[in-house]
Amino acid sequence: MNRFWIGLFVIWPMAAVGSCLIAPQMGWWFPAGSPQAPGQAASPLGVQIDDLFHLILIVTTITFIGVHIALGYVLWQGVRNRADPNYRALFTHGSHNLEVIWTIVPAGVLLFIALYQMDVWAQFRIQANFPEQATKSPVAEVMARQFEWRIRYPAPGKQLKLTPQPDDLYTVDDLHVPAGRPVLIQLRTMDVQHSFFIPEMRIKQDAVPGLAIPVWFEASRQDKFDLVCAELCGWGHYKMNARVWAQSDEDYNSYLRALQQEQFDDGVDQEPGETVASDE
Ligand SMILES: [Cu+2]
Numbered sequence: 001m002n003r004f005w006i007g008l009f010v011i012w013p014m015a016a017v018g019s020c021l022i023a024p025q026m027g028w029w030f031p032a033g034s035p036q037a038p039g040q041a042a043s044p045l046g047v048q049i050d051d052l053f054h055l056i057l058i059v060t061t062i063t064f065i066g067v068h069i070a071l072g073y074v075l076w077q078g079v080r081n082r083a084d085p086n087y088r089a090l091f092t093h094g095s096h097n098l099e100v101i102w103t104i105v106p107a108g109v110l111l112f113i114a115l116y117q118m119d120v121w122a123q124f125r126i127q128a129n130f131p132e133q134a135t136k137s138p139v140a141e142v143m144a145r146q147f148e149w150r151i152r153y154p155a156p157g158k159q160l161k162l163t164p165q166p167d168d169l170y171t172v173d174d175l176h177v178p179a180g181r182p183v184l185i186q187l188r189t190m191d192v193q194h195s196f197f198i199p200e201m202r203i204k205q206d207a208v209p210g211l212a213i214p215v216w217f218e219a220s221r222q223d224k225f226d227l228v229c230a231e232l233c234g235w236g237h238y239k240m241n242a243r244v245w246a247q248s249d250e251d252y253n254s255y256l257r258a259l260q261q262e263q264f265d266d267g268v269d270q271e272p273g274e275t276v277a278s279d280e
Pocket residue numbers: 144193194195229230231232233237240
């Protein structure tokens with residue numbers, strides 16, 4: 001029976017490490033990616049975030065393997081010693097040196113990760129570092145509510161204002177953005193806390209009542225991406241899945257023009273400035 005447990009504690013970490021090695025090839029790893037680069041983040045910042053994830057994964061894998069080797073060794077020693085009738089168990093109050101080592105080493109690792117990730121964090125979250133191209137004209141306001149995403153675009157050629165304008169354009173659960181360059185949205189919520197999450201771009205930001213939070217991202221390819229809510233916000237939380245369409249500038253502009261046409265067309269076939277002839 002003891003051998004069973006030793007075997008289990010040896011096979012289990014091997015299976016865990018093995019499955020981590022196969023997963024990326026099988027497409028079980030990070031969300032989606034294009035057929036050319038399966039599993040790769042669909043935004044340049046997302047690729048950097050994945051690198052941080054991999055760094056942490058390497059640290060935890062080394063720790064995991066080390067701990068299981070130590071655990072296997074202790075179990076094995078226990079089985080061997082029990083067979084010896086003269087064996088006396090070691091009585092110990094612990095080791096001061098060991099305590100110091102296993103406090104300092106993890107603290108050092110955590111400090112290293114904290115310093116190492118600062119650059120990515122600063123790019124993603126600190127407004128002064130946002131790409132200028134994105135900040136100079138936000139593409140839309142994304143207003144979360146139970147249980148949908150309301151999108152407000154400025155009229156083509158106009159700047160987004162924090163307060164709604166009469167010529168703004170509206171959609172629900174459909175966010176169109178130009179691909180290949182950084183874009184910025186203003187994230188708000190009408191009711192409770194939600195979270196704006198584009199898994200394929202590794203972009204996640206809470207929407208907090210009372211705040212308009214700028215979020216920037218860049219779709220590195222033209223595609224349709226999922227936009228979901230990552231904050232349990234009520235019974236219909238699961239319904240908050242929407243789409244982000246990353247398009248060429250041309251398609252994006254014609255989409256906005258079509259939306260404008262749809263929302264402001266009064267059915268009268270008339271050029272702006274033209275007056276309708278009267279019957280007199
Ligand atoms: Cu939500």
